[in-house]
Every structure is written in structure tokens, then in C-alpha cells.
Amino acid sequence: MKKLRTKQAVICFIGVAVCKLGFAGCYPFIPAYFAAAYLERGGRLLLGIGMFLGMAFMLPLTLMTKYVMTLLVTIVIIKLAEWVNKGCYTWIAAFGAGCSATLLSVFGEMLNVRDGMRTEMAVLEGVFIFAATMVLSRIIHSFLEFTFMNQPIPEIKSNEEEKLLTYAKSFQSLSDIFGRMNVEHTSFSAEEMGRMQNEITGKMCVSCDQCALCWEKDDSPMYGYLSSLLQSIREAGKTNRDIEKKMEEYCPYMQEMTAEALRIFEKASLNMAWYNRLVENREVIAEQLDAMAYIMEDCAKKQKNITEECRSNLQDIAYRARERGIKVIDEQLWEKENGRWQLVMKVMVKDGCVTTRELTKAVAGALNRRMIPEKDTKTLIGKGVNLYTYEEEPRFQAIYGVARMVKDGAAVSGDNFSFLEPESGKMVMCLSDGMGSGSLACKESEMVIELVEKFLEAGFDVETAARMMNSAMVMKGQEDLFSTVDISELDLYDGTCRFYKIGAAATFIRRNGIVECLISTSLPVGVSYKLDMEKSEKDLYNGDFLVMVSDGVLEYLHVPNPEETMQEIIESIETNNATILAKRILERVLLFTGGKAADDMTVLATAIWEK
Known part of the structure; x- marks a missing residue:
């Protein structure tokens, strides 16, 4: 002062x-x-x-x-x-x-x-x-x-970045260790078969008077017979009758030995199942550690501070803001990894209030870029110090519409969907179809959507969020309750759309009256800790429509090629309104089903327009 x-x-x-x-x-x-x-x-x-x-x-x-x-x-x-x-x-x-x-x-x-x-x-x-x-x-x-400025908005200190990177490497190392431990067993090795054989003979033959006759003679066939007996149990789950008859000629306790062999093999099979379950859990933990390492590395990524390089632009912002009655206290300009700018500024108004729109005009005019305040920003600038963050305005905007129908006789739909913007310039459309219908299917798909939303809001990318969600569903461990997941991630800056399908139905892209189909053959989430996810990428342009449907929409068209029929349906609908398109698609589908809904049906339509 x-x-x-x-x-x-x-x-x-x-x-x-x-x-x-x-x-x-x-x-x-x-x-x-x-x-x-x-x-x-x-x-x-x-x-x-x-x-x-x-x-x-x-x-x-x-x-x-x-x-x-x-x-x-x-x-x-x-x-x-x-x-x-x-x-x-x-x-x-x-x-x-x-x-x-x-x-x-x-x-x-x-x-x-x-x-x-x-x-x-x-x-x-x-x-x-x-x-x-x-x-x-x-x-x-x-x-x-600009020769007298308040303290600048603090950056992440280098030692904090190093700590985050060190933590990330530690989590990655732990993940690698768990990964090396994860060797799933599907059959018994020769060494394990030998241990089972020794356990049987140690319990049944040590106290037998004929032990020396059976096992000490070099020409005794008991070695081969017992090995064949265990082999038959491993392959068929029961003993071979021919081997039992041959063993009865040498062993008076054949029935007891067979029963002991079945018991030991059953115990070994149970141990293998538990071991494989442990391997699956280790794999789940490894994936979660990978995700933690990723998010720490992402947090440690330092944006480039270009405040000094663009000092004249920032001076122009303060000058233009002052003309509108806004005092700029401090400004920081950042360049992200993708080359887009982010402006963080502290402003205030001496008397009364000024709309944020006036500040936006000053920012956009000085930087010569289309800048917009981040979502949920206050619309009025008051007397106190106000912190504002501006991002580059995306090139595209997405307008979506929804049409859905509950299965006949069901109270709620087993389908759930979500449209969200995890960060500026990104739009994610997610559709989940719970297996079956009713409240159980609804709860299952709702849980899937909520998990994906929370992971995305926490800063994970879509693929990592899907894997974390699948890990949670696997560990939940409820049998016969699985859900499909269909995720479309649209970059509103360049129009790139990435598709992630996990057991989901086909997705359709309409461009200039021609419809393209993206088909998936993967398994639903929660079936296995190894996520079966199909990924693809397409460029979308002004006027394109993206249509996502649940399984119930295609399965009950009762035609040999439901995807081709859906393409024809979408091509025949002339509208530039996403909501109308979704509703008319569902209406056409009901013509094929006689007006009845044999399953939950959901249609999501998204229109992409240049601003």
C-alpha cells in the first residue's frame, strides 16, 4: 500500500x-x-x-x-x-x-x-x-x-512435484510386484501331483503290514497305479474303475485309499480355487495401484506459466477491465499440455456490482482468443476479492436428448445414463444396462454410473475410471448381476470422440444422412477382474449425430440384422433436434414390437454443432 x-x-x-x-x-x-x-x-x-x-x-x-x-x-x-x-x-x-x-x-x-x-x-x-x-x-x-502487484497465485513447488512423482513410482513398483505374483493356476503340476501321492501313501500305507511288499520292490506296479488313479481324478473328477480293479489285486485297502485320494484331491482343488481368487484380488489391487500412480503423475504435471511472456496481454486485460469499472488485483496465465490457455485472476469492484460478462469481454479482447469463465462462476463481481478462472472456449457444443421406456410390468427401468463434463471442453455420455429388469437391475446399473462419475470427477481418465469401476464391481462379488457400459468421450475442441464399450449394444453415427455402426462383442462389467473393453475413435463434425441405445432397443426388433435395421430407421428420420430424434427412434422400434416393451429401452441422441 x-x-x-x-x-x-x-x-x-x-x-x-x-x-x-x-x-x-x-x-x-x-x-x-x-x-x-x-x-x-x-x-x-x-x-x-x-x-x-x-x-x-x-x-x-x-x-x-x-x-x-x-x-x-x-x-x-x-x-x-x-x-x-x-x-x-x-x-x-x-x-x-x-x-x-x-x-x-x-x-x-x-x-x-x-x-x-x-x-x-x-x-x-x-x-x-x-x-x-x-x-x-x-x-x-x-x-x-503492473509495477506493483500482489503476491502471485502460488504454483506447485518443485519439491512437492518430486514427492508426487516419488509416490507415483512407489505405487507403480508395488503394482509391478503384485503383477509378478499373479500367476493363475488352471491345473496341477507334476510336483503337486507327487505331493498328493506322498500324502496318500503316508497316511494309508505307513501303518499297513504289506507296505514293504507294495513300495519297496522295484517291480511293484503300485507307483504307476496310484499315479494313474490321481490322473483320472484330475481329468474326470472321479476314479477309473479299471485302475481300481488292478489296484485291488495288490492292495487290500483299495476302497479306503480311493476315498482318501478323492478327499485329498478335493482339498487341493479348493486350495487352488482360493489361490486363484487371491491372484484375482492381487490383480485388482495392482490395477488400483496403477490408477493411483497415474493420478499422482497427472497431478505432478506442471503447467507452463506464460505470465511474463504475455505481460502486454495481461496489461491490456487490466486496462480494459478498468474501463468497465473492474480492478484487476492479480493475473496468472498458464499454458496446458494441449496448448490451450488458462487465465486465473483476482478482481474486485469498488462500488456496486459489475456483470462477469463485462470481464469476459475484456479478457477475450485482450488475449484475442475466445475465453469463457469456468462453469458455476458467479455472474456478478462485487466489492470483495473474487477469483475467476477462464478457459479457451471449445469449438463445438453438444446438445443431447433422451427417450426411454420401462419394461412392461416393471416399476423402474434397469437402464441408467449420465451426461457430464469432467473438465472444460470434454463431454462424457455414459449408458449402463443392468442385467434383467426391475429394481435389482436398476440398482446395479445405477451403481456403475455413479462409480464412473465419481472417478471422472476425481480426475481419472475414462479408461482408468472404467477399470476402477470394474474392480469395484468384481470385489462386490454378487453373482448373476452384471451390467453393460457404453461410454462416449467427446472432445469439444477438435471433435474427436472416443468410444469405450463393455458388453454394450451398437452405437450409431449419422452424418449427412448416412449412418455408421460401431458394434461391440465384449463382456459386461463385473464378470472378470480382467476387463474386456473395446476402444475406438472417430472424428465428428458440425451437424453429426451420435446415437447410443441399450440392448433392449435392438434385441426385440425381431429381424435377422437389427443393427442394419436401426441404421435404416435413423436414416429415415429427418430432424436436427436431438430430443425429437431419440423419441422418433423409440417410436419406430415400438412398431416392430407391436407397441410392447419386452425389455427396458433407452435411446440417447447427441447433436454436435459448431459455435
């Missing part, structure tokens, strides 16, 4: 010195400098007193009267503009100062302050005042505002 007051005092002293600058009998720098400095709201009284004293000591009475009147008219014009719009544009102040000086010179006789100036000279003085005010306003504003 002391530095600011010092600078205001400097502005005042310069104003006093300006009163001495004159040529050809006129002093145009006085009204020009005063108008430019007066637009800065601080130190106005000190500026007025200083320049009045300067004119009193340095100018003759007639000229002093003229320029005092000019300054008074300029003050009135600026005050009126600020009263109407909370701010005064520089050109208004410059025009007022120039016109008032010209008129006072031309009609000097009426005011008894004629200074002998010709009309042509008075007009030239007014033009000079206008131009000088425009130039001096920029210079004075930069001197006051």
Missing part, C-alpha cells in the same frame, strides 16, 4: 510539472494528462489539488481559467460515465477533454477568457488532447498497476 501511495504521489508531481509544458500558446498536456490520470481512481483529490496549484503558479490567468474549466468538464464527464456503467472508457474521457478544450477556445469571448487562438489551432489542440489522453492512459495504468 505504501508503494502504491508513493506512485500516486509521483503521478501528482508529474502532473504539476506537465503544467509547464506548452507550445504555440497552448498547454494540451494539462487536460490530456489529467484525464488519463483521473481515470485511475486512486489519488484523485491529490492530483486535482496538485495540478491546480501548478497552473496557478505557471500559467497566466486567462489560460488558467480555460484549463480549469476543461478539467472540471472532464471530471463531470468521467463521473457521469462511472455512475452509468461503473466505469469510464478511455475514449469517452479523451473525447470529453478534447472537445471541452476546443469549445472553450472557440467560444472564449463568451467566457471572457479569449486567448487569441484561431479555430484551426483550437481543433488541432483538441485532436492532440484526445490522442495524448489515449496514450498516456496506457502508460499511467501500467505504471500504477
Whole structure:
């Protein structure tokens, strides 16, 4: 604050010195400098007193009267503009100062302050005042505002980035360790078969009187018979009768040995199942550790601060904002990895309120880019310090429509959907079809949608969010309750759309009346810890439509090729309204089903338009 007051005092002293600058009998720098400095709201009284004293000591009475009147008219014009719009544009102040000086010179006789100036000279003085005010306003504003700034918005410190990267590497290492441990067993090895054989003989044969006859003779066939017995149990789940008959000739306890072999093999099979379950859990944990490592690496990615490189642009923003009655306290300009800019700024209004739209105009005009405030931004700027974040405006906008029908006899639909924007310029459309219908299917698909939404809002990308969601559904462990997942991620900046399908029905893209079909053959979520996800990517353009449907829409068309029939249905509907398109698709499908809904039906239609 002391530095600011010092600078205001400097502005005042310069104003006093300006009163001495004159040529050809006129002093145009006085009204020009005063108008430019007066637009800065601080130190106005000190500026007025200083320049009045300067004119009193340095100018003759007639000229002093003229320029005092000019300054008074300029003050009135600026005050009126600020009263109407909370701010005064520089050109208004410059025009007022120039016109008032010209008129006072031309009609000097009426005011008894004629200074002998010709009309042509008075007009030239007014033009000079206008131009000088425009130039001096920029210079004075930069001197006051951009050589004195508050503390900048803090960046992530380098040591914090290093810590995050270290944590990410640690989680990745743990994931690799779990990955190396994950060796699933589908059959028993020779070593395990040998251990089972030793366990059987150790329990049944050690206390038998004929043990020496069966196992100590080199030509005893018991080794081969017992091995064949275990092999038959492994392959068929029961003993081979022919082997049992051969063993009965040598072993009087054949029935007991067979029963023990089945028991031991059943125990070994149960242990293998538990081991494989442990392997699956390790795989799930490994995927979750991978996801944690990814999000930490993403958080550690440092955006490039281009504040100093674009200092002139930021000065222009503050200048334009000041004209609208908004004071910029601090600004930081960032460049993201994708090359798009993000502006973070602190602003305030001295009196009353100013709409955010005015600040947006100042930002967009100064940066020469289409900038918009982030969603949920306040619409009015008040007296307190307000933090605003601006992003580049996307090239496209997406408008969606929904049509759905509940299965006949069911109370709720087993289909659930979501449209969300996890970050600026991204739109994600998600459709989940719970197996079956009714409340159980609804709860299952609703849980899938909620998990995907939460992971996306937490900062995970779509693929990682889908894998995390699948891990959660697998660990949930409820049998016979699975859900399909159909996700479309649209980049509104370049029109790229990525499709992620997990057991989902086909997706359709309509462009210029021609429909393209994307078919999936993957399994639903929750079936296996190894997610079966099909990915594809397409470029969408102005006027394209994206149609996503649940399984119930295609399965009950009762035609050999339901995807082809759906393509024909979409091609036959002429509309540019997403909601109407979704409703008409469902109406056409009901013509094939006789007006009955044998399953839950949901149609999502999204229209892509250039702004």
C-alpha cells in the first residue's frame, strides 16, 4: 500500500510539472494528462489539488481559467460515465477533454477568457488532447498497476512435484510386484501331483503290514497305479474303475485309499480355487495401484506459466477491465499440455456490482482468443476479492436428448445414463444396462454410473475410471448381476470422440444422412477382474449425430440384422433436434414390437454443432 501511495504521489508531481509544458500558446498536456490520470481512481483529490496549484503558479490567468474549466468538464464527464456503467472508457474521457478544450477556445469571448487562438489551432489542440489522453492512459495504468502487484497465485513447488512423482513410482513398483505374483493356476503340476501321492501313501500305507511288499520292490506296479488313479481324478473328477480293479489285486485297502485320494484331491482343488481368487484380488489391487500412480503423475504435471511472456496481454486485460469499472488485483496465465490457455485472476469492484460478462469481454479482447469463465462462476463481481478462472472456449457444443421406456410390468427401468463434463471442453455420455429388469437391475446399473462419475470427477481418465469401476464391481462379488457400459468421450475442441464399450449394444453415427455402426462383442462389467473393453475413435463434425441405445432397443426388433435395421430407421428420420430424434427412434422400434416393451429401452441422441 505504501508503494502504491508513493506512485500516486509521483503521478501528482508529474502532473504539476506537465503544467509547464506548452507550445504555440497552448498547454494540451494539462487536460490530456489529467484525464488519463483521473481515470485511475486512486489519488484523485491529490492530483486535482496538485495540478491546480501548478497552473496557478505557471500559467497566466486567462489560460488558467480555460484549463480549469476543461478539467472540471472532464471530471463531470468521467463521473457521469462511472455512475452509468461503473466505469469510464478511455475514449469517452479523451473525447470529453478534447472537445471541452476546443469549445472553450472557440467560444472564449463568451467566457471572457479569449486567448487569441484561431479555430484551426483550437481543433488541432483538441485532436492532440484526445490522442495524448489515449496514450498516456496506457502508460499511467501500467505504471500504477503492473509495477506493483500482489503476491502471485502460488504454483506447485518443485519439491512437492518430486514427492508426487516419488509416490507415483512407489505405487507403480508395488503394482509391478503384485503383477509378478499373479500367476493363475488352471491345473496341477507334476510336483503337486507327487505331493498328493506322498500324502496318500503316508497316511494309508505307513501303518499297513504289506507296505514293504507294495513300495519297496522295484517291480511293484503300485507307483504307476496310484499315479494313474490321481490322473483320472484330475481329468474326470472321479476314479477309473479299471485302475481300481488292478489296484485291488495288490492292495487290500483299495476302497479306503480311493476315498482318501478323492478327499485329498478335493482339498487341493479348493486350495487352488482360493489361490486363484487371491491372484484375482492381487490383480485388482495392482490395477488400483496403477490408477493411483497415474493420478499422482497427472497431478505432478506442471503447467507452463506464460505470465511474463504475455505481460502486454495481461496489461491490456487490466486496462480494459478498468474501463468497465473492474480492478484487476492479480493475473496468472498458464499454458496446458494441449496448448490451450488458462487465465486465473483476482478482481474486485469498488462500488456496486459489475456483470462477469463485462470481464469476459475484456479478457477475450485482450488475449484475442475466445475465453469463457469456468462453469458455476458467479455472474456478478462485487466489492470483495473474487477469483475467476477462464478457459479457451471449445469449438463445438453438444446438445443431447433422451427417450426411454420401462419394461412392461416393471416399476423402474434397469437402464441408467449420465451426461457430464469432467473438465472444460470434454463431454462424457455414459449408458449402463443392468442385467434383467426391475429394481435389482436398476440398482446395479445405477451403481456403475455413479462409480464412473465419481472417478471422472476425481480426475481419472475414462479408461482408468472404467477399470476402477470394474474392480469395484468384481470385489462386490454378487453373482448373476452384471451390467453393460457404453461410454462416449467427446472432445469439444477438435471433435474427436472416443468410444469405450463393455458388453454394450451398437452405437450409431449419422452424418449427412448416412449412418455408421460401431458394434461391440465384449463382456459386461463385473464378470472378470480382467476387463474386456473395446476402444475406438472417430472424428465428428458440425451437424453429426451420435446415437447410443441399450440392448433392449435392438434385441426385440425381431429381424435377422437389427443393427442394419436401426441404421435404416435413423436414416429415415429427418430432424436436427436431438430430443425429437431419440423419441422418433423409440417410436419406430415400438412398431416392430407391436407397441410392447419386452425389455427396458433407452435411446440417447447427441447433436454436435459448431459455435
